[in-house]
Amino acid sequence: MLYILVLFPLAMAAATFALPSNRWRPWLLPVGALVYLGLAAVAIFPTGEQEALWGMEGWLRLDALGKVVLGLLAVLFFLCTLYAPAYLAVRLDRPNRVFCANLFVVLAMMTLVVFSHHLGLMWVAMEATTLASAPLLYFEHNARSLEATWKYLLIGSVGIALALFGSFFLAYSSIKAGLQSTLLFEQLVEIAPKLSPPWLHAAFVLLFIGYGTKMGLAPMHTWKPDAYGEAPGLVGTLLAGGLTSCAFLAILRIYQICRAGSEAEHAREILVVAGLLSMAVAAVFLARQRDFKRMLAYSSVEHMGILVLGIGLGGLAVYGALLHLINNALTKGVLFLSAGNIHRAYGSKVTDNVAGALQRVPLSGALFLVGFLAITGSPPFGPFVSEFTIASAAVGSGQVWAGGLFLVLLALVFIGMGTTVLSVVLGNAPPPRSEMEAGAEKRGFRDGFSTGAPILLMLVLVLMLGVYVPPPLESLLRDAAALLEGR
Numbered sequence: 001m002l003y004i005l006v007l008f009p010l011a012m013a014a015a016t017f018a019l020p021s022n023r024w025r026p027w028l029l030p031v032g033a034l035v036y037l038g039l040a041a042v043a044i045f046p047t048g049e050q051e052a053l054w055g056m057e058g059w060l061r062l063d064a065l066g067k068v069v070l071g072l073l074a075v076l077f078f079l080c081t082l083y084a085p086a087y088l089a090v091r092l093d094r095p096n097r098v099f100c101a102n103l104f105v106v107l108a109m110m111t112l113v114v115f116s117h118h119l120g121l122m123w124v125a126m127e128a129t130t131l132a133s134a135p136l137l138y139f140e141h142n143a144r145s146l147e148a149t150w151k152y153l154l155i156g157s158v159g160i161a162l163a164l165f166g167s168f169f170l171a172y173s174s175i176k177a178g179l180q181s182t183l184l185f186e187q188l189v190e191i192a193p194k195l196s197p198p199w200l201h202a203a204f205v206l207l208f209i210g211y212g213t214k215m216g217l218a219p220m221h222t223w224k225p226d227a228y229g230e231a232p233g234l235v236g237t238l239l240a241g242g243l244t245s246c247a248f249l250a251i252l253r254i255y256q257i258c259r260a261g262s263e264a265e266h267a268r269e270i271l272v273v274a275g276l277l278s279m280a281v282a283a284v285f286l287a288r289q290r291d292f293k294r295m296l297a298y299s300s301v302e303h304m305g306i307l308v309l310g311i312g313l314g315g316l317a318v319y320g321a322l323l324h325l326i327n328n329a330l331t332k333g334v335l336f337l338s339a340g341n342i343h344r345a346y347g348s349k350v351t352d353n354v355a356g357a358l359q360r361v362p363l364s365g366a367l368f369l370v371g372f373l374a375i376t377g378s379p380p381f382g383p384f385v386s387e388f389t390i391a392s393a394a395v396g397s398g399q400v401w402a403g404g405l406f407l408v409l410l411a412l413v414f415i416g417m418g419t420t421v422l423s424v425v426l427g428n429a430p431p432p433r434s435e436m437e438a439g440a441e442k443r444g445f446r447d448g449f450s451t452g453a454p455i456l457l458m459l460v461l462v463l464m465l466g467v468y469v470p471p472p473l474e475s476l477l478r479d480a481a482a483l484l485e486g487r
C-alpha cells in the first residue's frame with residue numbers, strides 16, 4: 001500500500017501535464033494534495049487491519065520517524081497548493097505546465113525518500129528530488145534564475161556524489177568485518193556493533209557531508225542564497241520545509257546506524273560542532289542583509305544547524321529537534337509566501353527599494369513581521385517551545401557551553417534579521433527605480449483572500465504548536481525520538 005503514496009502524485013503529475021489550460025491546470029494541485037493528505041493520514045494512523053498493509057518489510061517501510069516527516073510533507077504541500085492557484089493566476093505571462101507537473105513529481109520523490117529503508121534507493125530518491133525541483137527554480141526564466149538553478153544542480157551533484165561514496169564505505173565496513181554486505185537499514189542497525197569502526201566513521205563523515213549539502217548546512221550551504229533568492233515563494237517553502245526535511249531524515253537514518261554501533265560519540269560530536277557552525281555562519285551573513293529573500297536562505301542555514309545540534313545533544317533535545325523540524329517548516333512557509341507577495345507588490349527584494357510594506361500590502365507585511373518573530377524563537381509561537389526544549393536539554397545534560405553558545409547565536413540572528421525585516425515593513429514606500437518596479441506598482445498587486453488565507457492558516461498552526469501539541473502528534477514525536485535514541 002505504500003506504493004500508492006508514491007504513484008498517486010506521479011499520476012497527478014501526468015494528468016496535470018496533459019491538461020491544456022493554463023488557467024485551470026493549477027486547480028488540480030489542491031485537489032491532488034487533499035487526496036494525498038487523506039492517504040497520508042491513513043498511513044500514519046492506520047486501523048488494526050490496515051497496520052500490516054502500510055508497514056511493509058524490506059526496502060519500503062514507514063516507521064515512527066518516517067511518519068513524522070510524511071505528515072509534515074502532506075500538510076505543508078497541501079497548504080502550499082492552496083496558495084498556488086492565486087499565485088499562478090497573476091503569473092499568466094509564464095506557462096505553468098511544467099511547474100505544476102513537477103510539483104507533484106517532487107512530492108512523489110520526497111515520499112519515496114521517507115519510505116526508503118535501503119541506502120541505495122534513498123540515494124536515488126534524493127537525487128530524483130533534486131532533478132525534479134530544478135525546473136521549479138527556473139520558473140522566472142531569467143539570467144539570475146538560470147545561475148541559481150545551475151549552482152543548485154552542481155553543488156547538489158557534488159554532495160550526492162559524496163553520499164554515494166559514503167554508501168560504498170558503509171557497505172564495505174560490513175565486508176571488512178567479515179559480514180555479508182547489505183544496504184538495508186534494519187540489517188545495518190542490527191549488525192552495527194560488528195561493523196569496522198574506521199570504515200563506519202569514514203562512511204558517516206561522507207554521508208553527513210553529502211546529505212548535509214542537500215540540507216544546506218554550513219559550509220555546504222552556498223547554493224541556498226541564490227536558489228531561495230530566485231525561486232518563487234511557493235518553491236522556496238517546499239525547498240526550506242520539504243526537501244531539507246528529507247535530507248535531514250537521511251542523516252538521521254545514518255545516525256541510527258552509528259548510534260547502534262561504535263561511532264555514537266563521534267557522530268554526536270560532529271553533529272554538535274556542525275550545528276553551532278551553521279548557526280554562526282548564518283548569524284554573520286544575516287547582519288546588514290539587504291535582500292530579504294536571501295535573508296530567509298541564511299535563516300534556513302541557521303535552523304538546519306539547530307536541527308542537527310538537537311540530535312547531537314541527545315536526550316530531550318532529540319524530541320525538541322523533531323518538533324523544531326515541524327515548526328521551522330510551517331514558519332518558513334509563512335515567511336516565504338508573504339515575502340513573495342511583498343516582492344510582487346514592489347518588483348524588488350532589496351531593502352533599498354522596499355519599505356512600508358505594512359502600508360502597501362498590510363496583510364502580507366503583518367504576516368512577514370509576525371513570521372519573523374516566530375522564526376526567531378519569540379513566544380508564544382512553536383519555534384520558541386522547540387528551541388527552549390533544546391536549550392534546556394543542553395543545560396540539563398551538563399553541556400552548558402553548547403547551550404550558552406546556542407542562546408548567544410539565537411540573539412545575534414534575532415538582531416540581524418530584525419534589522420532587515422523592520423526595514424521592509426516600516427517606513428514609507430520609496431519611488432520605483434526600474435521598469436520592473438514601476439510595472440509592479442502600476443499593476444497594483446494587493447493582498448487578497450486567496451493569497452493571504454493559506455499563509456494565515458500556516459501561522460495559526462505555528463501559534464497552536466506554541467501553546468498546545470495535539471496528543472497524536474506528541475505520541476508520534478515521542479516514538480520517533482525513542483527510535484533515534486535506541487530505546
